[in-house]
Amino acid sequence: MDSSLEIIKSEIEKRHQGDVKQLAVVFDTNNRLLVEAPAGYGKTNTMVSKIAYMLATNEIPYPKRLLALTFSVNAAYKIKKDVSLKVPELLKDSNLNIKISDKIFVSNYHGFCRRILKKYGYLLHSNLLNIDNLQSIDDSKPRNTMRDVTGLSYENAMFLSEYNTSLKELKYDFVKDNIIKYNQIIIDELISREVIPYNAILTLTIKLFNDYPKILSFYQNFFTSILVDEYQDTNTLSYWILNKLITEKTNVLLLGDSLQRIYGFIGAIPNLLNLSAEKFNLQKIELDKNYRFAQNPSMLLLDKNIRSNAENPKNPQILEEANIEFEILEDQNEESLYVINKAIKLIREDPEAKVAILVKQRGANITRIIDTFNLNNVPFFYGLYSDEDPIYTKFHRTCLFEFIEILKVNNRVSKKMGKSHQLKIKSLYEENNSPLIEAISNLLSLFWERIFIDFAFVSNEEKIILVKDTFENYGLKQYVEFVNSSIIISTVHGAKGLEWDYVIIPDMEKDSFPNFWGLCNGCSSNSDCILEIKDENESKFLEELSVFYVAVTRGRKQVYFSASKKQLDNSGNYRVKNSSCFMNLKGINKSTKAQQSTVVKNK
Incomplete structure (x- = not known):
């Protein structure tokens, strides 16, 4: 073992203070791991050290990448922040010269697929070249879809709604058997009118991989290691994407907690950790020390x-x-x-x-x-809302619509843009002073503030994706932690x-x-x-x-x-x-x- 690696290994051991299970994850040479990580058991520190050790041992050789995915946009950017700040700390005393952004790509599933469609989506429809400016719509309710898409037939609107429902209700056969029809309606009737539904970002990526095997092969070879956090929240389409990307040669690290699967009502797959352990031939390690309650x-x-x-x-x-x-x-x-x-x-x-x-x-x-x-x-602070709340979801979709309208004029994410966006939303809701609208408006203000504090280090393109993904994923609720x-x-x-x-x-x-x-x-x-x-x-x-x-x-x-x-x-x-x-x-x-x-x- 060379001196640099010894230094890094010593620093990691010091940080984990003899936690056998955490160190087993970090130093395990098995390239297929499933980590059961309950709340407060040190998952983030373990993940950061694992990534640092993978970099130190050249498990991600240039120009290959590690792909880190998660269900929630906020969780993805927390990983990005933790990795960007903490991995260099672990590597600082070694003589390794590693640029983190050249080794790791972190995103939620939709952000990752949006990137792919932005690059290759033109093969499906030319309007996907400009995916950032396509208006996002909710195709789960037929009448709303017909309102947003002029000329769409009731029959097709009903089918789009049924596909959404099938995803939430885990009707795997219907989802699989009808994805071709779903994508065709999306391309012919919606993308052509410069609108795109939330689920279609994933279904169109699946179509791209199916229709163009060389594109899929490129990403399979490019992302030689795949890490997924909060794995228990994965739904059918996200799991489908993973199945496409993971090959026999892929290093796989899945982290999650089967007891924190609370998104079953919107399609999170039950018993996924155990199913995936068998499917991908994963060795399971359970973290067993609760640090959150260690003194209680x-x-x-x-x-x-x-x-x-x-x-x-x-x-x-x-x-x-x-x-x-x-x-x-x-x-x-x-x-x-x-x-x-x-x-x-x-x-x-x-x-x-x-x-x-x-x-x-x-x-x-x-x-x-x-x-x-x-x-x-x-x-x-009034936080009584859910992803299914019509007022909460409409507020996000309004925020997304107005953000895209601003992008058409100015695509530079700045504090000035944030203030302009907030003023526009305030004017649209000035006659609605309900506790819910007041609360979400507060979260919107906090969100724009935190972009230039927590994510000042990311590129302008990544900031655009962060804003769009937050609104598309109804993610303002995660900024409750910053309320005064x-x-x-x-x-x-x-x-x-x-x-x-x-x-x-x-x-x-x-x-x-x-x-x-x-x-x-x-x-x-x-x-x-x-x-x-x-x-x-x-x-x-x-x-x-x-x-x-x-x-x-x-x-x-x-x-x-x-x-x-x-x-x-x-x-x-x-x-x-x-x-x-x-x-x-x-x-x-x-x-x-x-x-x-x-x-x-x-x-």
Whole structure:
């Protein structure tokens, strides 16, 4: 081993402080690895060190590249930032002269495919040469598609919608058997009119690879190593792209956590980690040290026990119960007071802290909590939106449309452009001062601000792709971490990938968390909500447990739970409800810590 490599290896060992599993990933000579990486287990550091070691050992020889992909645009740019800043630190004391940008290409799936179409898409249609200026549309709703595409028949609009639905509902055969028809309609009817749907960026890349094998062969040989982060979120089309790119010679590193798969409702493939281990002949390594909760034994044990329930739902191996603080209140009025008092108390005791109140979905119960905050003039950030929320999605599509219009005049991404874009969006929504629009507008401002802080180092072309991908992926929610508010009220899906000091999870009742459609509908444990896992409900249980686990692991210091004995329905009437079956999971011991009210106002 030469001296440079010894220096790098020593630096990596020092950084990982004897973590056997992390070092196994970094130094393993097997070129096919699957890394099970739960939240807080040091995945990012492991990934950065692995890339540094691959560069040091010339596993990415010039002019070849490592392709790093992820589902979310924000996650992709975090990887880009981490790699750009931290890999050079690991290599600085060696005599290696490596330019990171010449070795690694980082993107989300859509950003990667957009690059390919920008270069070779003209072979499918000349308008793809100018893909950055094509207007992006949502083809999931027939009437909206017909509104956006003049002359499109209702029959074709219905087919595009059906294809979207099939992707979300994992109807693999329909997606595979009809991709040719889908692409033909896209090319003939939409690209020709200078519009492009979100899914088509992937389907047209698949068509390009199928129709032009030499292009596919070029990318297979160019990207000799492929790394995929957040692999559990991969959907059918993304997986199809990977299958095209990965050959017998490709180095493969997949990182993910099967218990954080919460995008099943938009098409994330179930059990993908295990399926891919077999498909690509991967050696599996499970990271096993939780650094996020290392100084917090109760949270460490809660994390472990939830994962035990996921690993063996019918008979989890529990050695010690985790104590949780679970407050059961008489009704939603009392619960809303508990939540606001708890949040205030936490901030008074820890003034620099941020508190997140996370819920499964909007409804009458969370509305009562919000009313209590407003009534008592306690400020908070409103983050109750999801990728399926029509107002949230329309705001992003409006942002995308106006950004593309600006690009037609000036394609230089600058602070001036950002201000111009924000002013335009503000003028379009000046008569809408709803909490949701106010919140997303705040996120838009933060997004433009962070572009020139976090991504000042990327090229203008990459900034354009970042902006377009963020709006196309409904990604403004990821900028909640930068809001200037001590209290955030958010959905769990909106909180994915983020962290706060403390998390409060209210509405832990039957039909709320898990909700009626998620697990409670048809459950045979209605009388006591002590869930018995059987073959017929195991899949739904694991899906809902994933959302619960993501909610719990958003808290760095502590998580608190609450429920009401009487739950509000959508008509504002109270219904007696059991506490959630998740509060009865094996390995959870509930304790109550009553507190005096510090806020007395309520409806």
